[in-house]
Amino acid sequence: MTEFAPVPDFALGPDIPESGYVVQDLGGGAHFVTQGMINTMFVETKNGVVLVDASPFLGDKLLEAIESVTPKPVTHLIYSHAHADHIGAAHLLKRDGLKIISHEITGEFIKEVKNDDRRPLPTETFSGRRKEMDIDGVRFVLDYTGDWHQAGNLFIHLPELKLMGAMDSFTPKSAPFFRLYFSAHVPAYFDAMDQLLEYDYETIVTGHMALPGTPEDVATNREYIRDLRAAASEALRTVDMKEASAAAKVPADNKQAEIKVWMDAVTARAAELMPSWEKRLGGTDIFLSDNLNATAWSAFID
Ligand SMILES: [Zn+2]
Numbered sequence: 001m002t003e004f005a006p007v008p009d010f011a012l013g014p015d016i017p018e019s020g021y022v023v024q025d026l027g028g029g030a031h032f033v034t035q036g037m038i039n040t041m042f043v044e045t046k047n048g049v050v051l052v053d054a055s056p057f058l059g060d061k062l063l064e065a066i067e068s069v070t071p072k073p074v075t076h077l078i079y080s081h082a083h084a085d086h087i088g089a090a091h092l093l094k095r096d097g098l099k100i101i102s103h104e105i106t107g108e109f110i111k112e113v114k115n116d117d118r119r120p121l122p123t124e125t126f127s128g129r130r131k132e133m134d135i136d137g138v139r140f141v142l143d144y145t146g147d148w149h150q151a152g153n154l155f156i157h158l159p160e161l162k163l164m165g166a167m168d169s170f171t172p173k174s175a176p177f178f179r180l181y182f183s184a185h186v187p188a189y190f191d192a193m194d195q196l197l198e199y200d201y202e203t204i205v206t207g208h209m210a211l212p213g214t215p216e217d218v219a220t221n222r223e224y225i226r227d228l229r230a231a232a233s234e235a236l237r238t239v240d241m242k243e244a245s246a247a248a249k250v251p252a253d254n255k256q257a258e259i260k261v262w263m264d265a266v267t268a269r270a271a272e273l274m275p276s277w278e279k280r281l282g283g284t285d286i287f288l289s290d291n292l293n294a295t296a297w298s299a300f301i302d
Pocket of ligand 1: 149
């Protein structure tokens with residue numbers, strides 16, 4: 001088995017009890033819920049519950065978690081984005097009168113996915129950059145600032161509650177998932193960290209693992225990915241494609257292999273150039289090559 005560094009204490013969340021979930025009160029009716037791998041948030045209003053996403057990792061436990069806080073029904077479901085690991089249990093919540101809200105691009109994506117009734121279509125969508133809503137006395141600002149994870153992905157800001165939801169943006173206290181949260185557009189991912197630091201909030205819920213974060217965690221993630229980019233850029237500047245091919249004995253007519261071998265060498269060199277982050281983030285060993293590879297490709301072509 002591959003050896004991984006132990007997860008540092010600061011990156012571990014709470015122990016998950018027999019119930020299979022932990023609910024944390026964030027104040028003002030807002031709650032964080034996690035089962036260890038995935039997390040989300042919900043807000044109790046005067047008439048019901050506004051829930052962000054419905055992950056199959058939580059499944060039925062999500063309703064149990066909400067019922068542990070309030071007997072009120074889920075009146076609104078906001079899709080942060082269309083990925084099935086976050087909204088693939090939405091069908092469990094579907095009932096008459098449930099409002100499902102998303103960006104229009106997310107709605108179109110779900111419509112195009114055939115044979116998946118786990119992700120019901122949104123009942124309300126918006127186009128463009130921003131939608132502000134007052135839901136039973138709680139203000140929600142939904143912002144589509146760029147394709148930092150998936151087209152249609154939202155920042156979900158509750159200004160009065162000083163709360164931000166940005167699912168699949170980063171992991172508090174840990175290095176980002178592979179390929180910078182599998183970002184199709186790495187520059188937009190870097191922009192998203194800048195954008196997230198422009199809002200006013202105290203807590204940010206980011207969709208994975210067992211911890212909510214703070215603006216300081218966003219800044220730490222930004223510093224980390226800037227280090228990735230600096231290391232990747234320096235490796236791109238210093239690793240020569242011809243030399244890498246010669247060292248790997250790539251046949252001269254195999255240009256595709258030449259690119260692959262070169263980028264692997266760039267990634268390996270960048271890993272050597274990365275400063276040590278083990279005392280600040282967990283999991284820095286796990287997706288380092290994937291993240292450097294994504295960052296190097298972006299630095300090369302974007
Ligand atoms: Zn996702």
